[in-house]
Amino acid sequence: MTTETxxxxxxxxxxxxxxxxxxxxxxxxxxxxxxxxxxxxxxxVYWMLVSSLRAENHIFDTAxxxxxASLDNYAYALSAIPIWRMLWNTLVVSAAVxxxxxxxxxxxxxxxxxxxxxxxxxxxALIGLTWLVPIQVVMIPNYLLVARMGLLDSxxxxxxxxxxxxxxxxxxxxxxxxxxxxxxxxxxxxxxxxWRTLWEVIVPNLRGIIASLAxxxxxxxxxxxxxxxxxxxxxxxxxxxxxxxxFITQEGTSWGPLMAASSLASLPILLIYVVLQRQVIxxxxxxxxx
Amino acid sequence: xxTAALQPVLARPIRRSVRxxxxxxxxxxxxxxxxxxxxxxxxxxxxxxxxxxxxFYEWNMLPFSPQKWVGTQNYSNIFxxxxxxxxxxNTAIYVVxxxxxxxxxxxxxxxxxxxxxxRWRNFYRALxxxxxxxAPVVAAAVWRWLLDPQHGILNLALQGLGIAxxxxxxxxxxxxxxxxxxxxxxxxxxxxxxxSAANANxxxxxxxxxxxxxxxxWEIVRDIRLPLLSSxxxxxxxxxxxxxxxxxxxxxxxxTAGGPLGSTTNIYYLxxxxxxxxxxxGWSSAAAVVLFVGFSVIAFGLxxxxxxxxxxxx
Numbered sequence: 095m096t097t098e099t100x101x102x103x104x105x106x107x108x109x110x111x112x113x114x115x116x117x118x119x120x121x122x123x124x125x126x127x128x129x130x131x132x133x134x135x136x137x138x139v140y141w142m143l144v145s146s147l148r149a150e151n152h153i154f155d156t157a158x159x160x161x162x163a164s165l166d167n168y169a170y171a172l173s174a175i176p177i178w179r180m181l182w183n184t185l186v187v188s189a190a191v192x193x194x195x196x197x198x199x200x201x202x203x204x205x206x207x208x209x210x211x212x213x214x215x216x217x218x219a220l221i222g223l224t225w226l227v228p229i230q231v232v233m234i235p236n237y238l239l240v241a242r243m244g245l246l247d248s249x250x251x252x253x254x255x256x257x258x259x260x261x262x263x264x265x266x267x268x269x270x271x272x273x274x275x276x277x278x279x280x281x282x283x284x285x286x287x288x289w290r291t292l293w294e295v296i297v298p299n300l301r302g303i304i305a306s307l308a309x310x311x312x313x314x315x316x317x318x319x320x321x322x323x324x325x326x327x328x329x330x331x332x333x334x335x336x337x338x339x340x341f342i343t344q345e346g347t348s349w350g351p352l353m354a355a356s357s358l359a360s361l362p363i364l365l366i367y368v369v370l371q372r373q374v375i376x377x378x379x380x381x382x383x384x
Numbered sequence: 385x386x387t388a389a390l391q392p393v394l395a396r397p398i399r400r401s402v403r404x405x406x407x408x409x410x411x412x413x414x415x416x417x418x419x420x421x422x423x424x425x426x427x428x429x430x431x432x433x434x435x436x437x438x439x440f441y442e443w444n445m446l447p448f449s450p451q452k453w454v455g456t457q458n459y460s461n462i463f464x465x466x467x468x469x470x471x472x473x474n475t476a477i478y479v480v481x482x483x484x485x486x487x488x489x490x491x492x493x494x495x496x497x498x499x500x501x502x503r504w505r506n507f508y509r510a511l512x513x514x515x516x517x518x519a520p521v522v523a524a525a526v527w528r529w530l531l532d533p534q535h536g537i538l539n540l541a542l543q544g545l546g547i548a549x550x551x552x553x554x555x556x557x558x559x560x561x562x563x564x565x566x567x568x569x570x571x572x573x574x575x576x577x578x579x580s581a582a583n584a585n586x587x588x589x590x591x592x593x594x595x596x597x598x599x600x601x602w603e604i605v606r607d608i609r610l611p612l613l614s615s616x617x618x619x620x621x622x623x624x625x626x627x628x629x630x631x632x633x634x635x636x637x638x639x640t641a642g643g644p645l646g647s648t649t650n651i652y653y654l655x656x657x658x659x660x661x662x663x664x665x666g667w668s669s670a671a672a673v674v675l676f677v678g679f680s681v682i683a684f685g686l687x688x689x690x691x692x693x694x695x696x697x698x
Contacts, residue, residue, distance in 0.1 A: 124497040125504070131493065132511035135573050139514055141537065142526045154535045198419040205416030214413070217421060224428050226680055228630055230655040231672040234438065234445070234665055235431035241447075257423035288412060317519035319634045324660075335521040339638055342525065349529055356522045363517050375513050379578060 139360070146353035153350045167350035168358070174351060175329055175337050177358060184333040185362075187249055188315040191256045195311050196304060198258040203266030204292050207273070218267070224260045229320055240325055247327040255321055261381060262307050269303050270296060306377035309370065313363055334359040432676070439669035445659075458670035462658075468671065470646050471654040477560055478567075478629040478650055485568030486575050486624045491617055494579035495609055509580075512573030520570070520634035527566045528553065528639055553639050556647040563639065563648050567632045575620055582616040583609065615690065622686045626679065651675055 148155060149164035171177060206218055236255060245251040273296060281291040297304065319335045326332035329340070338359055341352035367374050439458055443451040462468050500508070515523065530536050531552040539549040552562040586609060594604050629650045636642055642649035642657060649657065655675065659668035 121499070124500055127493060128497055128500070128504075128508040128512075131573065131576070132508055134569070135512045135515050138523070138526045138530060138569070139518060141530060142522070145529065156537055156540055198423065202417040202420035205413040209409075209413035211410065211413045217417065220429070221420065221424060224424055226676075226683055227428050227432055228652060228675065228679065230630075230633070230652045231435060231676050232428060232431035233656070234659050234668055234672075235434040236427060238445070239426070239431070255427050257427065258420040260424070263420055288416075313517055317517075317521075319519070319521050323637070335519055338519075338521045338525055342528065342638060347528070347532075349532075349535070352525050353529065356525045359519060360522050363519070367514070367517055371510055374517065375509065375577065378513075378516055378574065379581060 139364075142353050142356050142360070145349065146357040148350060150350060167354035170348075171341070171351035171354040171358070175340055175355075177334065177337060177355060179330055180332060180334040180337040181358065181362075183249060183331070184316055184335075184359075187252045187333060188312050190253045191315040192308050192311045194253070194257055195259040195262050196308060199262030199266050199307070200292070200297060200304070202258070202263045203270050204288075204296065206263070206267045207270035208278070208288065221260050221263055233320075233324055237324055246325060247331050249331065251325040252318075252321055252333065256315065259311065262311065265303065265307065265380065266300070269300055273299070306373055306380060309366070309374055310377040310381055313366070313374070316363055435669045435672045435676075438665050439673045441666050443665040444663045445665050454666065458666040459674070462667050462670050462674075467646060467649070468651075468654065471649045471651045474560060474646075474648065475629045475650040475652075478564060478632055479625050481561065481564040482568055482571070482624050482628040483621065485564075485572045486628065487617055487620045490572060490575035490579050490620075491613065493576050494583045494613075495605055498580070498583050505580075509577060512576060514573070515570045516574045518570070520631075521638060523566060523570060524635050524638035527562075527569070527635075531562065554644055556644045559640055559644060559648045563632050563635045566635050566639075567628070570631070578620065579613060579616055582613055586612050614693065618686075618690045618693065622683075622690065625686065626683055 144158075144160055145153065146167050147163040147165070148160055148167070149162065150166050150170075152160070152162075152164075153167075202221075206214060240246055240251045240254075243251075245254070277295060277299075278291060281295045286294065317335065318333070322333045322336050326336060329337065334355070338352070338355045341348055341355055438451075440453060440455060441451045442454045442458070443449065497505075497508075518526075530538050533539055533549050533551045533554070538552075543549060550558060552558050590608055590612075591604055594608055599607070630652050632650065633652050633656070636648050636650070636653045637656070640648045642653050651671070652675075655668050655671050658664050658671060662668075
């Protein structure tokens with residue numbers, strides 16, 4: 095073996111340098127590819143922010159980097175529709191839905207993970223199959239139910255249909271099943287009932303999963319469009335996503351205020367993303383991989 | 385500390401407590417799952433049954449107007465509608481059109497960029513993920529602005545290249561592809577991240593062993609990476625087939641309202657149109673039942689396919 099490598103020093107080094115160069119080229123091509131994808135992903139968002147900051151008579155400018163910023167569009171948007179109220183509504187709905195889905199999810203997951211009971215697999219399967227029911231299939235009966243409850247055009251109408259999340263239940267059930275049995279047994283030895291065991295032993299240990307679920311639920315609810323479209327009527331009782339739509343009209347769109355409203359609707363989420371970037375990506379990945 | 389030593393001491397209290405709770409041990413788990421079960425019953429399964437029932441009636445959703453039993457007439461009516469067949473055809477176009485952006489390109493990118501350095505990878509990850517957290521309505525608004533025929537930056541750029549401006553959302557030949565592009569914009573980065581994660585999970589010793597055996601890079605991709613990524617890729621294919629057309633609902637409603645000439649209407653938007661524009665509960669419900677049945681059949685077929693055709697790395 096030694097003689098072989100020694101007898102061909104020139105050719106191997108030549109081969110290696112060629113291989114190295116090829117790898118360097120591949121790496122450059124890889125970077126180029128990712129830069130193109132990154133630009134494609136980020137440019138629309140950048141353009142939204144830039145356009146929102148242009149003065150009214152400069153909205154059609156195409157300079158990639160504007161030399162003057164103006165808040166005119168924001169002022170106009172805020173005076174045209176009750177944006178603060180809508181943002182507040184969105185926050186209330188998103189926070190409430192996050193809290194409720196975590197609560198119902200943790201409880202249900204505990205029930206499925208800790209006990210065997212009659213029909214448990216059947217009920218679990220029914221919950222898992224809910225994503226087979228497209229929202230448009232059940233929209234009319236749900237609309238009628240909300241109307242009968244007298245909740246049309248109110249915030250509870252936007253919260254109640256999101257009372258439980260199948261994804262949260264399944265993810266939490268899986269992680270609770272993986273929870274070490276010895277710890278549960280020890281808690282039982284200490285005389286802790288099932289309720290106390292759940293909140294004092296299991297939940298503190300699942301902080302990571304619960305936090306990433308919370309991020310996922312909050313962002314998805316913040317971005318939700320279908321239920322508000324179906325169930326709210328007046329500007330005072332709706333969420334920001336519907337507010338954005340109010341600037342889009344058939345006879346001509348006021349681009350500046352539209353971009354300002356869109357930016358206001360996105361800033362809270364983008365802020366969460368900047369601060370908790372890794373956690374946000376991880377929680378969405380979990381929802382995708384499973 | 386050994387469990388064997390603890391066993392005799394502990395056995396009694398456990399058995400006693402079990403006997404004491406007796407009946408409630410049967411009930412206890414139900415109490416925990418009750419809120420969730422009620423929610424799904426009230427908001428999903430009961431409405432599903434109700435939609436099935438409503439599909440046999442004629443009704444305009446006004447509380448005091450009568451519901452008239454019409455048997456299967458709603459079904460024969462909607463199947464006679466050219467609109468329905470157009471919407472089903474468009475649904476297929478949405479799904480097929482999305483596949484390159486939700487599976488094929490992400491798969492190629494994930495494989496091609498697997499050896500990028502950690503710092504750079506995190507930087508790109510952070511950027512290509514952004515569309516995923518942007519609200520669909522915001523995405524619709526921004527793309528409408530980018531694609532505006534007169535002032536949109538894309539058309540201005542095309543003009544710079546000497547190409548006449550394109551009415552991306554108003555031209556029946558372009559509109560559906562524009563909506564697909566916007567839907568894909570939100571997904572492409574996310575799909576790339578999922579496939580990259582799966583790609584990074586492949587055991588490097590497998591690749592090393594193949595390289596030792598003299599396999600070329602392409603052979604490694606074809607014989608090792610692609611088979612090991614197939615279950616993740618198939619999962620994304622399934623998500624696209626089942627949900628792809630549904631994801632575009634917001635863009636259709638905000639940007640085209642199903643037009644021009646119904647060219648962007650898919651089956652989900654048609655349900656909305658029947659229900660809340662035409663106020664025809666019967667038609668919408670009949671179409672909902674057809675959609676649900678078709679959706680379930682496709683889903684179960686895909687589940688079985690994934691079970692049969694995916695390889696696992698262990």
